[in-house]
Amino acid sequence: MIRAIVTDIEGTTSDIQFVHNVLFPYARQHLAAFVRDNQMDEKVVAALNAVREESAAPQASLDDLIATLIGFIDEDRKSPGLKALQGMIWRAGYVEGQFTGHLYPDVLPAFERWQQQGIALYVYSSGSVPAQKLLFGYSDEGDLTSLFSGYFDTAVGAKRETQSYHNIAEHIGLAPSSLLFLSDIHQELDAAAQAGWHTLQLIRGEADNASRHHQVNDFSQINPESI
Numbered sequence: 001m002i003r004a005i006v007t008d009i010e011g012t013t014s015d016i017q018f019v020h021n022v023l024f025p026y027a028r029q030h031l032a033a034f035v036r037d038n039q040m041d042e043k044v045v046a047a048l049n050a051v052r053e054e055s056a057a058p059q060a061s062l063d064d065l066i067a068t069l070i071g072f073i074d075e076d077r078k079s080p081g082l083k084a085l086q087g088m089i090w091r092a093g094y095v096e097g098q099f100t101g102h103l104y105p106d107v108l109p110a111f112e113r114w115q116q117q118g119i120a121l122y123v124y125s126s127g128s129v130p131a132q133k134l135l136f137g138y139s140d141e142g143d144l145t146s147l148f149s150g151y152f153d154t155a156v157g158a159k160r161e162t163q164s165y166h167n168i169a170e171h172i173g174l175a176p177s178s179l180l181f182l183s184d185i186h187q188e189l190d191a192a193a194q195a196g197w198h199t200l201q202l203i204r205g206e207a208d209n210a211s212r213h214h215q216v217n218d219f220s221q222i223n224p225e226s227i
């Protein structure tokens with residue numbers, strides 16, 4: 001019996017084009033000014049130090065780091081330091097109404113249905129927890145943050161690592177066999193399945209013939225009671 005559903009964001013609840021054509025360019029455009037203006041902020045300092053460590057450049061200057069971060073955005077690197085900074089930068093865009101977090105129309109009705117069935121909802125994304133809360137807090141459908149029991153980012157581990165799913169199950173406090181992970185990426189689902197979770201793959205665009213996971217095209221096709 002499924003007692004909690006953990007969902008990915010990009011390609012699952014939300015269009016990959018929104019992330020790549022709206023969020024990433026906004027972060028790219030505002031990154032240099034944001035980092036320069038907030039270089040003394042302790043969360044910014046921590047993120048920049050994480051980037052220094054990740055790029056093996058302990059002495060990197062602010063200009064070096066900005067160039068490195070722009071490169072990370074362009075290669076869609078799931079860098080925890082970059083993801084933390086992106087979350088901070090996107091806040092202004094959401095708050096000023098420059099964009100809202102994209103949601104496929106089938107997502108909110110399914111979340112509400114599952115919640116009525118007593119199933120707890122969680123998010124697991126490479127985007128930072130603050131960035132996840134912004135996307136769902138300023139979504140196309142309004143503030144959905146109250147629907148979620150918790151959020152996970154790569155602080156629990158990378159999405160293609162089996163240990164991450166053991167860690168999440170422990171945080172949630174439920175057996176892996178009662179957890180369902182939704183994602184568009186079969187390597188993430190492989191890792192979750194390896195940890196004993198149920199899995200479903202969202203195919204929002206192109207088919208994935210290399211996947212061994214059950215596939216659906218939208219959330220209306222998901223019935224946790226039949227899993």
Ligand SMILES: CSCCC(=O)C(=O)COP(=O)(O)O
Nearest residue numbers: 008009010125126127131132
């Ligand atoms: C929630 S922030 C926007 C998405 C993002 O930055 C990202 O890296 C998406 O990764 P996901 O794990 O949701 O595919």
Ligand SMILES: [Mg+2]
Nearest residue numbers: 008010011184
């Ligand atoms: Mg995804």
